[in-house]
Amino acid sequence: MSRFQNKFDHHVWRVVASIPAGRVMGYGEVARVAGFPRYSRMVGAALGRSPEPLPWFRVVRSNRTLAFEVGSSAYREQAQLLKQEGVRFDGLKIIEVETDDSLDRILWGPQE
DNA sequence: TAATTGACCGATC
């Protein structure tokens, strides 16, 4: 296990652990926030290596689809876990969930 | 060494 992995993994894990329930982040987004821009492809691998349970299912593609093969058991599991916390789907794509705190609207105004 | 492989991304057509 390379030293790079160890450092990278821990940063990624921390970011993923910080994703609130009902919200999702992209692989590239996680990598960027973790301080490793352009390392999107590494994020999935890091998740698979986590010794602690992580909300791995809150990490999705930048186009808001799931990264697993459609219909696979992993895909169904992730979709189920997300739906369980209120994330809605339009077919394969995730519908961005409203943060039920009206704070966002107060601060930013109605979107779209 | 060199080639292939990913739980990917963004621009472009």
Place this chain on the structure above:
DNA sequence: AGATCGGCCAATT
């Protein structure tokens, strides 16, 4: 809106 393509970069083969 969907498909293609080039770029990405450590790990694995």
